[in-house]
Amino acid sequence: MFIDEAKIYIKAGNGGNGTISFRREKYVANGGPDGGDGGNGGNIIFQADANARTLVDFKYKRKYVGENGENGSKRNRSGKSGEDIIIKVPMGTILKDFESLQPLCDLSKDLQEFVAVRGGKGGAGNQHFATPRRQAPNFAKSGEEGEEAEVILELKLLAEVGLLGFPNVGKSTLLSAVSSARPKIADYHFTTLHPNLGVVSIDAENEFVIADIPGLIEGASEGVGLGHEFLKHIERTKLLIHMVDASGCEGRNPIEDFDKINKELLQYSEKLATRPQIVAANKSDIADKEIMKTFLAEMKKRDYEVFEISGVTQKNVKQLMQRTYEIINELPDTILFEANEDYVNYEAIEEDKFVITKEDRVFIIEGKWAKKIVNSTNMDDFESLQYFQRTLRKSGVIAALEDYGIQEGDIVSIYEIEFEYIR
Numbered sequence: 001m002f003i004d005e006a007k008i009y010i011k012a013g014n015g016g017n018g019t020i021s022f023r024r025e026k027y028v029a030n031g032g033p034d035g036g037d038g039g040n041g042g043n044i045i046f047q048a049d050a051n052a053r054t055l056v057d058f059k060y061k062r063k064y065v066g067e068n069g070e071n072g073s074k075r076n077r078s079g080k081s082g083e084d085i086i087i088k089v090p091m092g093t094i095l096k097d098f099e100s101l102q103p104l105c106d107l108s109k110d111l112q113e114f115v116a117v118r119g120g121k122g123g124a125g126n127q128h129f130a131t132p133r134r135q136a137p138n139f140a141k142s143g144e145e146g147e148e149a150e151v152i153l154e155l156k157l158l159a160e161v162g163l164l165g166f167p168n169v170g171k172s173t174l175l176s177a178v179s180s181a182r183p184k185i186a187d188y189h190f191t192t193l194h195p196n197l198g199v200v201s202i203d204a205e206n207e208f209v210i211a212d213i214p215g216l217i218e219g220a221s222e223g224v225g226l227g228h229e230f231l232k233h234i235e236r237t238k239l240l241i242h243m244v245d246a247s248g249c250e251g252r253n254p255i256e257d258f259d260k261i262n263k264e265l266l267q268y269s270e271k272l273a274t275r276p277q278i279v280a281a282n283k284s285d286i287a288d289k290e291i292m293k294t295f296l297a298e299m300k301k302r303d304y305e306v307f308e309i310s311g312v313t314q315k316n317v318k319q320l321m322q323r324t325y326e327i328i329n330e331l332p333d334t335i336l337f338e339a340n341e342d343y344v345n346y347e348a349i350e351e352d353k354f355v356i357t358k359e360d361r362v363f364i365i366e367g368k369w370a371k372k373i374v375n376s377t378n379m380d381d382f383e384s385l386q387y388f389q390r391t392l393r394k395s396g397v398i399a400a401l402e403d404y405g406i407q408e409g410d411i412v413s414i415y416e417i418e419f420e421y422i423r
Contacts, residue, residue, distance in 0.1 A: 004155040004233070006058035007098060013041025013066035013082035015120035015143025018128075020378070021074035022136065033137055035126040036072030041119025041146040042082030048107035052090040055153055066117075066146055072125045082119055092158040092236065098150035108158060108236075116151060120144035123376065139384035142375035145368060154232070157195055159211035160328050162234035164265075165243035166257050168250075170282040172196070173311035174243065175212040178321050195233045202325045210324075211237070231268045238331040239276050239324060246281035246308070248291040254281070255298050276331065277304065278324060284308040285315060354397060356404055362411045363401055363421075370397075374415045 016038025023031025044066050064087060070079030095104040095116065105114040123141035130137055163171040179198025196212040213234050234240065242261065244254040258279070266273040279299050284292065292308070299306045307320040354367035373391055378384040392398055401412065401421065410421045 003054050003056040003059055006055045006062070006153045007150065008058055008062045008064065008153065009148070009150050010044045010064045010087075010117055011066060011148035012044050012117040012119040012146030013068040014146050015039070015041050015122040016069035016071040016079035017142045017375070018123035018125035018140035019072040019074065020126045020138060020140050023075075032135065033126040033130050034074055034076050035140050036074065036077040036079065037125050037128075038072050038122030038143040039069030039079035039081035040122050041069045041143070042066035043084045043115050043119050044117045045084050045086045046093075046095060046105070046107060046114045046116055047086050047088050048091045048093065048110055048112045049088040050091055050110040052088055054090065055093070055155055058153060066119055068146075069119065069122045069143055071143075072122070072140075076125070076127055078125075079122060081122070084119075086113075089153060090155055092156050094154045094156060096152040096154060098152055101152070104151070117147035117149055120146045134383055137383065138381035139376065139378040139387065142372060144372060156236050157197060157211050157233045158236060159197060159209045159233075160238050161200075161208060161210040161324055162237040162240050163210060163212045163243060164234065164240045164261060164277075166245070166252075166261065169243045169245045169257075170311040171212045171243055174280070174282070174309075174317065175210065177311055177314055177317055179210065200321050200325075202322065206325065208325055208328055210241075231264070231272075234275075235269070235272060236334050237275065238328045238334055239278065241280050241320070241324065242277045243280045243282050244295070245283055246292050246295055247283035247287040249283065249286060249288075254291065254295045258299075276327065278320070278327070279304045279306040280320060281306055281308045282311055285310040285313050354395075354400075356400055358404065361407075361409075362413055363404065363406055365397060365412065365414045369395070370414050374417050377417070379417070 018038050019035035021033065021035040023034045025031055044064055064085055066085050067082030069082045072079045089107060091108055091110060093107045095107070095114065096102065097104060104116065107114060121144045123143040126137045126140045129139065163175065165171055175196060175198045178200045198210050198212070199207050200210050201207045211233060213231075242258065244257050245252055246254045248254070262273065265275075281287070281292065281295060287308075296306060296308075305323070307316050307323070309316045309320055311317065354365055354370045357364045357366070373388065377388045406412075406421050408421060408423050412419055412421055
């Protein structure tokens with residue numbers, strides 16, 4: 001089954017919590033805090049795999065969650081970090097953010113990796129909060145939550161040459177003649193229902209990859225027929241071999257067919273429409289001489305290089321492949337997009353970011369920062385409560401509540417904590 005697009009949910013592991021602990025050893029008085037740090041959460045990493053051919057695995061599994069970091073323990077022992085999850089995808093897979101459709105990475109080389117979401121940082125144990133004045137801190141920091149995202153995986157085949165043309169012009173026949181690929185061949189439209197790849201060997205040391213793209217019809221750029229579902233698979237190619245049925249045996253006009261296909265390319269992508277093309281006038285062994293003559297004259301006027309071929313008898317096929325190889329060696333690699341190294345596919349959470357809503361006389365504060373502060377506060381410890389109150393003022397929460405119109409006696413709710421506002 002050929003699957004070339006999938007949407008999945010990914011979440012990195014949460015960081016482990018720091019621990020509250022104090023040394024308890026015989027003959028050691030006031031040993032001090034020795035709570036260890038939590039381990040970091042595991043990342044979600046995508047890796048290109050030369051042995052993978054399709055995204056079919058993601059049809060059945062659509063959720064990937066990283067391993068959480070372990071909590072710290074006593075005697076300054078840090079928790080173990082969560083294992084990274086490596087998700088293998090075919091070479092040629094592009095990752096996009098589901099919300100913005102922003103490309104995140106283009107995994108086009110074997111074993112190339114991309115860290116899609118990062119695990120949360122482990123929380124600090126109470127050993128880090130000891131000061132000359134606070135010698136027995138009874139609080140620690142909780143681990144941070146791992147990043148999460150919905151991403152689209154889109155496979156665009158890694159082929160240097162694409163076979164382009166209407167259904168039933170002989171693309172599959174040509175592919176089977178020049179490579180070891182064995183696509184389904186029959187005398188009816190849409191025999192090819194998914195792209196086929198073949199490797200063309202010029203000699204013992206030189207070869208290139210060619211893709212037979214399913215036939216197009218008018219309106220393909222708008223999704224008609226097989227539509228742009230398959231047009232994307234020629235975006236990586238350096239060169240297009242545009243095949244036409246030059247025989248006229250089905251009553252078709254090869255010039256009109258040539259123009260219709262190029263119109264679809266232009267409507268789908270202006271960049272793709274400028275891709276170099278070689279024209280393969282197929283079925284030349286049975287072609288009407290006048291139709292062929294007219295077609296060749298028109299292509300010469302437009303400055304296209306044309307090969308009169310026959311996929312069945314293999315007339316001029318070897319010459320076509322040799323010329324194709326010469327051209328692609330002169331062309332640069334096709335870059336689908338320039339990756340933005342600074343782009344982050346999740347919303348950055350700033351330290352002072354929070355949201356305030358009001359229900360009756362209850363002011364509700366939400367946000368990852370607020371949740372982290374609550375989880376790091378020991379409500380039974382006076383010093384920890386003081387730290388909590390100072391943090392609310394320093395971060396601007398109290399000022400924001402006052403701007404919102406909070407009155408003395410109103411209730412403030414921050415996740416599991418509720419307290420009465422007093423000026």
